[in-house]
Amino acid sequence: MTTQLWIGLGFLAILILFMMKAFFAKDPPNENQAPILRLFIALAAGFAGGFLTGDALFRLDSSMGNGTKLLVSGTAGAALFFTAWFTAKSKLQPPPDGFSFSVASGWTFEQAVAGIARSASELSEITGFTPEQRAAVLESRELTCRTPKEAIEKLRYLNPALPQYSVDYTNGVYSIKA
Known part of the structure; x- marks a missing residue:
């Protein structure tokens, strides 16, 4: 493992510890804390996906009619980040008025x-x-x-x-x- 991976792994460990503390907290996150926790969840998912694959999973090269080249690539880390980002939103919203x-x-x-x-x-x-x-x-x-x-x-x-x-x-x- 490279130094960069060790640093990333340490950052992931800190994120996981923070999320464990938030999960076992007495009160659920309020409307100000929920977006921050949502970002940390998405970051942890992205880092974990990046550690599993390490490189791009898909790559799309395409040329447009006017000679412009289009390049799209993605990693498991990016895919997991956005999956967690869009699914954690509904789970962290405060309960409706009760x-x-x-x-x-x-x-x-x-x-x-x-x-x-x-x-x-x-x-x-x-x-x-x-x-x-x-x-x-x-x-x-x-x-x-x-x-x-x-x-x-x-x-x-x-x-x-x-x-x-x-x-x-x-x-x-x-x-x-x-």
């Missing part, structure tokens, strides 16, 4: 938080809000989000009187703090 909730007409902030928590079979706790803020009537709207936590976070946009707040989810309880 939580939908309707804020009924006349509902208050407190009622909406309790309704979202109840629909997720969880509990809620609101701290740091004034009685007026808890009783703020929200705009009637359908909320479509990935998680109930995200839906609670979006409630602030349904009434301008609501202050900035944070939402934490721990041990089955959504804690909303102003």
Whole structure:
């Protein structure tokens, strides 16, 4: 094996270790991480194909009518790179929106938080809000989000009187703090 192949093999090993870490991660890749992981998967496939064959698998030489010469060649590495690039896209996309909730007409902030928590079979706790803020009537709207936590976070946009707040989810309880 040449020095160039050893360097490529080392790079491939690093890519595989990175992908193993990503595969065994606690959370799936988000929409910002997925394209990077997709590139690494395609690179690893291309390197592996290149190590298996080492040279071009097909070569096409053709002459066009005006004397222009056309040359197309490809390797297993290039073929595997593009195969992985186009097939990994669908596998790494984040799941579709998974939580939908309707804020009924006349509902208050407190009622909406309790309704979202109840629909997720969880509990809620609101701290740091004034009685007026808890009783703020929200705009009637359908909320479509990935998680109930995200839906609670979006409630602030349904009434301008609501202050900035944070939402934490721990041990089955959504804690909303102003």
